[in-house]
Structure formats: structure tokens, C-alpha cells
Amino acid sequence: MTMKKYAMHEMLEVHEIAAFKTVCATKSKGMQILVSDPELKAILQQDVELSKQQLHELGMILSNA
Numbered sequence: 328m329t330m331k332k333y334a335m336h337e338m339l340e341v342h343e344i345a346a347f348k349t350v351c352a353t354k355s356k357g358m359q360i361l362v363s364d365p366e367l368k369a370i371l372q373q374d375v376e377l378s379k380q381q382l383h384e385l386g387m388i389l390s391n392a
Contacts, residue, residue, distance in 0.1 A: 333392045345385040352378035
């Protein structure tokens with residue numbers, strides 16, 4: 328498997344996306360406490376889980392670059 332080389336601006340963009348996803352996940356997690364509707368709570372929990380997966384993938388990109 329070949330390693331890809333990324334330009335500095337690409338790495339900065341990935342870092343910016345990771346920071347944004349972290350804020351989104353934190354907000355969704357915090358909103359779960361305030362929400363009483365079970366369907367909305369499930370949507371927020373699904374968003375948190377998906378964000379964790381995406382942050383892991385972004386972390387792998389950053390660590391391999």
C-alpha cells in the first residue's frame with residue numbers, strides 16, 4: 328500500500344473539519360439531556376455515534392499524513 332502525501336492546506340482543512348465535527352458531536356450529546364422526545368433523542372444519539380466514527384477516520388488521515 329502506498330502512502331499518500333498531502334499538501335499543508337489539505338491537512339489544515341482536515342483538521343478544521345475534525346474540529347467542526349467535535350463541536351457538532353458535543354452539541355448533540357448535550358442536547359440529549361434537554362430533549363424529552365424519544366425519537367429526537369434517538370436521532371441525536373445516532374448523530375453522536377456517526378460523529379465518533381467520522382472523527383476516528385479523520386484522525387487516521389491526520390496521523391498517517
